[in-house]
Amino acid sequence: MSTLLEVKDLQVAYGSILAVKNVSLTVNEGEIVTLIGSNGAGKSTTLRTISGLLKPKAGTITFAGERIDGKEGHEIVAKGLCQSPEGRRIFPRMSVRENLELGAFLRNDKAAIESDMQRVLELFPRLRERIEQKGGTMSGGEQQMLAVARAMMGAPKLLLLDEPSMGLAPVLVDIIFETIVKIREQGITILLIEQNAAAALDVADRAYVLESGSIKMSGNATDLAKDEAVTKAYLGG
Amino acid sequence: MSILSKGYQARQDRRRYLERTLGTLAALGILYWLGINFAKSPSQFFQASLIGLSNGVLYALIALGYTLVYGIIELINFAHGDLFMLGTVFSANFISVWFGKTHTGIAAFGIFAACLVAVMTFGASINVGIERFAYRRLRRAPKLAPLITAVGMSFILQFVGLHWNGSGQKTWNSILPSGQIKIDNVTIPYTTIISVIITVPLLILMSWIVSRTRQGKAMRATAQDQDAARLMGINVNRTISFTFALGGALAGAAGLIFQQTRGLTSYNLGYQLGLIAFTSAVMGGIGNLQGAVLGALLIGLIQGLNDGLPIGLGQQWSQTVVFSILILLMAFKPTGLLGKTVTEKV
Numbered sequence A: 001m002s003t004l005l006e007v008k009d010l011q012v013a014y015g016s017i018l019a020v021k022n023v024s025l026t027v028n029e030g031e032i033v034t035l036i037g038s039n040g041a042g043k044s045t046t047l048r049t050i051s052g053l054l055k056p057k058a059g060t061i062t063f064a065g066e067r068i069d070g071k072e073g074h075e076i077v078a079k080g081l082c083q084s085p086e087g088r089r090i091f092p093r094m095s096v097r098e099n100l101e102l103g104a105f106l107r108n109d110k111a112a113i114e115s116d117m118q119r120v121l122e123l124f125p126r127l128r129e130r131i132e133q134k135g136g137t138m139s140g141g142e143q144q145m146l147a148v149a150r151a152m153m154g155a156p157k158l159l160l161l162d163e164p165s166m167g168l169a170p171v172l173v174d175i176i177f178e179t180i181v182k183i184r185e186q187g188i189t190i191l192l193i194e195q196n197a198a199a200a201l202d203v204a205d206r207a208y209v210l211e212s213g214s215i216k217m218s219g220n221a222t223d224l225a226k227d228e229a230v231t232k233a234y235l236g237g
Numbered sequence B: 001m002s003i004l005s006k007g008y009q010a011r012q013d014r015r016r017y018l019e020r021t022l023g024t025l026a027a028l029g030i031l032y033w034l035g036i037n038f039a040k041s042p043s044q045f046f047q048a049s050l051i052g053l054s055n056g057v058l059y060a061l062i063a064l065g066y067t068l069v070y071g072i073i074e075l076i077n078f079a080h081g082d083l084f085m086l087g088t089v090f091s092a093n094f095i096s097v098w099f100g101k102t103h104t105g106i107a108a109f110g111i112f113a114a115c116l117v118a119v120m121t122f123g124a125s126i127n128v129g130i131e132r133f134a135y136r137r138l139r140r141a142p143k144l145a146p147l148i149t150a151v152g153m154s155f156i157l158q159f160v161g162l163h164w165n166g167s168g169q170k171t172w173n174s175i176l177p178s179g180q181i182k183i184d185n186v187t188i189p190y191t192t193i194i195s196v197i198i199t200v201p202l203l204i205l206m207s208w209i210v211s212r213t214r215q216g217k218a219m220r221a222t223a224q225d226q227d228a229a230r231l232m233g234i235n236v237n238r239t240i241s242f243t244f245a246l247g248g249a250l251a252g253a254a255g256l257i258f259q260q261t262r263g264l265t266s267y268n269l270g271y272q273l274g275l276i277a278f279t280s281a282v283m284g285g286i287g288n289l290q291g292a293v294l295g296a297l298l299i300g301l302i303q304g305l306n307d308g309l310p311i312g313l314g315q316q317w318s319q320t321v322v323f324s325i326l327i328l329l330m331a332f333k334p335t336g337l338l339g340k341t342v343t344e345k346v
Ligand SMILES: Nc1ncnc2c1ncn2[C@@H]1O[C@H](COP(=O)(O)OP(=O)(O)O)[C@@H](O)[C@H]1O
Pocket: A014, A017, A019, A037, A038, A039, A040, A041, A042, A043, A044, A045, A046
């Protein structure tokens, strides 16, 4: 298994406040890796930095053998790294179709885009029903599906998902996690952030635990799910 | 429902009723005024409308620059009117000084066309430069910082205009044919026809770029959510530059049309025309392209009718009428004519 993403000694600051202090992690091709941690631990900051929306203060990020830290967001997307961000961030005044087309903004292969469109609509039949509806008028769950589907339209090698189950009804949470497994079956590697640690550990191969900006633990997802400290802190046990 | 909210509801209903009655009365009053004027002199009515609309399309070219920039980075680019002014000075110099053309003719037409391309490039380059060096570094700063920078930019451009054009108003010979078409008693100058022939395709081209092209798609996405646009692979900086280029090119074209149809240049033109164009953009709903064009045509028409109809307030009241209408409209519809408040679910 080859390493797809490697983050080493990452530090990220907002002004003078260090939000990410010491993060090192790797994601191998074909894996689902999850990064869990409580609110404010620095999970989203880490993902935003990987996608080039924030510049690291220190450390390196390597994707598919190439340094990407310091590169612009659009250059990173071009290398096959797409993100469904926290809070969905769909384009509210555009239709579902236009949102999905924007997900494929950098691609020119018309036929492949169309077949990917069919593929994601298969995955999220709800979106097909609403294809001409404006994104901003859909329910929270539908917007979340759209955000994930839109990121998939970039035909990524690595998909970053930031809390895809946030604020969703339990039924929808199950659907989202089932879909994550299906996405991996299509050959896409996934780095998943979740507050719902139990569900995340359930679908993931490996996991990292982030606490106030530093990685505190890492390992096999099933092992971590049994770990006493993890259970206590994140699984409500 | 509590008693309190019932009382509130009743007040709301009463207020809405009052607003609607007043609005209807105002509309009837305006229709009556238009009606008696039309009855008195149909030809004067058409003449006034024609002048109004031909001013309106010029305002539209400038208004689009305000609305495009506001739409994408929520900045009121105070320097935009002054960019238009530099466009007028550039055109005058290009045609009459550099190419020495002061009369109409085939060659003059060629120079006119070359000037259109040159002044649009000129406007685009300056606008892109201003964004690149002044506004870009302030993109994450508090809103007041880019705003005051824009005011400063406006003064800098005026200063350039002052040195280039002198402190007084300069008059120039137009190289456009000076004749006119007469239909009944309505005269249509060739210059009006030519300016419409240039403006309308530019407006159509503009709307095609924004709604149909890849760049336009990137613009709309960036306008709605910059970080999300980055995550789609959109080069946000380049997209913002492109937007400034479009606005600047239109302002340049407006400069040429104004200079050639009015035959004058002055360093403080940007203030007058810029204010009217900005008002058009606000009236139509700032950030909305069709709105800017609609607002500009309306303001042109209002001015034209007010100034040109036999029974009216006359030219000295022109600005007062325009801004009274703007203030009334803002009171009842703060988002402007076509400005929408989208329902966004969190
Ligand atoms: N834009 C911002 N400006 C300043 N501080 C921020 C910003 N975004 C997040 N933070 C701070 O950085 C820390 C990590 O935030 P975040 O990465 O969003 O955590 P998580 O995603 O794990 O909940 C928090 O203390 C948060 O308050």
